[in-house]
Amino acid sequence: MNNTKIVKVAKVLPEYCRDTKEILPFVELWLQGQEERFKRKVIKIFEGAAVDKRYGIMPIEEVFLATSFEEKNTIYVRETKKLGAEVLRKALSDAHWKPETLDYIITVSCTGIMIPSLDAYLINALGLKQDVVRLPVTEMGCAAGISGLIYAHNFLKSNPDKRIALVAVESPTATFQLNDYSMANMVSAAIFGDGAACVLLSSEEEAFGPKIIGEEMYHFKDATHLMGFDLTNHGLKMILDPLVPETITEHFPMIVHPFLEKHGSGIDKVDHLIFHPGGRKIVQTVEELFGKLGKNIDDTREVLRLYGNMSSATVLYVLERFMERGIPEGEQGLLLSFGPGFSAQRVLIEW
Structure with a gap:
């Protein structure tokens, strides 16, 4: 249940x-x-x-x-x-x-x-x-x-x-x-x-807030080199491959559409995009991809502008903006982030 x-x-x-x-x-x-x-x-x-x-x-x-x-x-x-x-x-x-x-x-x-x-x-x-x-x-x-x-x-x-x-x-x-x-x-x-x-x-019956309809991880094959840290004597050294935006573009349709279909939804039914602001290039890449589908990620861009990329916490800052909005019942939101592995992670919510 x-x-x-x-x-x-x-x-x-x-x-x-x-x-x-x-x-x-x-x-x-x-x-x-x-x-x-x-x-x-x-x-x-x-x-x-x-x-x-x-x-x-x-x-x-x-x-x-x-x-x-x-x-x-x-x-x-x-x-x-x-x-x-x-x-x-x-x-x-x-x-x-x-x-x-x-x-x-x-x-x-x-x-x-x-x-x-x-x-x-x-x-x-x-x-x-x-x-x-x-x-x-x-x-x-x-x-x-x-x-x-x-x-x-x-x-x-x-x-x-x-x-x-x-x-x-x-x-x-x-x-x-x-x-x-x-x-x-x-x-x-x-x-x-x-x-x-x-x-x-x-999971209490009387709990109030958007409900999680579905969630899923998507793992890119043989892409462990794209992102992560090397542990050196000086600390955690960043690995960030310039091919990340391109790789996202390539996989984007497989990441978004089958997941939404599986949960009886589609991009036309998703009213709110709650996307992790990885950096300007990734934001631009995803913005173009979603823009073609008639959607915007203004909140993502704004969180990047105000705070930068705070790694795992950043998408939750984007989520907070939507939680404070008084969104009408029945509207859906898609949470999406990318990280080392390389992987994409998705959660579909409904108010």
Whole structure:
């Protein structure tokens, strides 16, 4: 019996914030020893990234200091615990749920390493019950916000009358590589920001919110090289293949249409596109593809502009905008994100 409702989405931002134009002098300073042509190209990438500002768990000065992996990861662990507790508290308070009524907790993060995972600390910080079921999702990158929704739905589908919290906390600034002058590092530095989000879901009969109609993952064959991290002595080094937008275009019809058909829907019936803003190029690619189908992804573009790509949490920021809108009953939304694997993940919801 399928009765999964999305009850509440909350977000929390780290304390440090800079406009992109304020970051450019730091970038110029960092690139001092590089040749002029390369410097101009990198500044252009920052200026054309369609990100106006971004938030961070550390001040911009610290991001551009040559700290070790250990030091950056220590900041990541400290701030992730703080942001995770804050966003979960906010979501529970907004939904008028007591922490001890949660049956499951899923945490999502790929931008640092901590064992025990974040969920263990949240159990203590918020006083969750002792038999709460925990699931950390750590290596699915940008797709993991939707992965978390898929796992939550599968938990709730087979367990009526339960409540679940999905908490995503990401800090790509903690992964910035000072001694890596590859295009992948430049592009990721230009598009990424930090943030936290929480989604509360329920299979209770009286729960109110859009219902999950269906979910599915789509795995691209032999495409593990397209996106991810290499773990080096300096930390997590970004892998980002320029062929990603092209690969998405190629697979797009297979990703969207069979999935919607399977759940008795079609692109003409989908009123709202809740797409993860991976970066300007991916947003443009998907915008063109959906544009041909008569749809827009304005909210996706706006989230990218205001916060940058916060990895797994970003699609949940887009979802929050729709949740706050008072959407008429019967309208459908399609959540879509891409991540390492390479994979596309989809969730269909109905208000």
